[in-house]
Amino acid sequence: MLVVMSHLATQEEIDNVISVVEKRGYMARHIPGGDRVSIGILHNKGSVDASHFRGLAGVKEVIPVTRPYKLVSREFQPENTIIKVGDAEIGGNGMAIMAGPCAIESEKQALTIAGHVRKAGAHIFRGGAFKPRTSPYSFQGLGKKGLEILAKVREETGMPVVTEVMDYEKFDLVEEYADIIQIGTRNMQNFSLLRRAGKAKKPIMLKRGMAATIDEWLMAAEYILEEGNPRVILCERGVRTFVNHSRNTLDISAIPVVRKESHLPIIVDPSHAAGIRDQVIPLSLAAVAVNAHGLMVEVHHMPDEALSDGAQSLYPEQFEALCQKVASIHKLFHQGADT
Ligand code: PEP
Ligand code: MN
Secondary structure, three states: OEEEEOOOOOHHHHHHHHHHHHHOOOEEEEEOOOOOOEEEEEOOOOOOOOHHHHOOOOEEEEEOOOOOOOOOEOOOOOOOOOEEEOOEEEOOOOOEEEEEOOEOOOHHHHHHHHHHHHHHOOOEEEOEOOOOOOOOOOOOOOOHHHHHHHHHHHHHHOOOEEEEOOOHHHHHHHHHHOOEEEEOHHHOOOHHHHHHHHOOOOOEEEEOOOOOOHHHHHHHHHHHHHOOOOOEEEEEOOEOOOOOOOOOEOOOOHHHHHHHHEOOOEEEOHHHHHOOHHHHHHHHHHHHHOOOOEEEEEEOOOHHHOOOOHHHOEOHHHHHHHHHHHHHHHHHHHOOOOO
């Protein structure tokens, strides 16, 4: 339930509503808005009786929240969440473009790719230092050394960096280096990791579990917001289906659904959805057309020698062409739009 205060409500009236909510045994969450404050009621076991709050001084209206997720829902916050990282903005009207290799392999590799993607128009550099690999014999990432290389990329190019945290134990370390902390598909419902992410001072990029429904995904994001971190970016990266012409199936319908249900930014990772280079550009363009807030694309200057995901990595020239097409489609469909 959401108690919406009048724009004329005094601090005393707001405090009074909070204390009435708490006295009834619920948790009150103060939600600042553009021109008026709301108070969200959380941790209620059954339904809440609106009449307890409707008559209180300063209350404009009481809105029932019908969704299982609350803090992430548009019912709680109608305006989009906009996340600023360095010069980049995610969740506004523009397209935020994240690009880089699947894994950081060396300083030279990272700086070379960073130079290419920055020139082409990427805003944020991606690269894994801790890699979740299907086989324990595959390259597992450079670990801390990889994070140090990411810091160097940021220093030399000015691009903020996004990188994955795989476990609770490494969270502090990754948080120290990353500008955006990625939680991968395999960890979408790792609830202790989500709770730790909720205490982080950095934005979190939460990828959709490969077999997760949108409700499950939004509930996972709810854990992070519930712990106090409102800066969450959702990333659709394809779900497991019966097909074998691609690694996963990009659920393009997830974008309009999530945009309707939630105020959080949603971006698309066409690389892990496709698994095959040829499909990455068409899927990216579809993502722009359906109004995703951004893209995250794997790029490698020597994909044949990449230590992971070379087959789905674009060549720098392909990425450059993609950025131009993205700009055209965005201009055609969304320029001047404010949703
Ligand atoms: C990645 O982005 O590096 C990654 C491993 O993606 P996912 O968790 O979507 O498989
Ligand atoms: Mn990858």
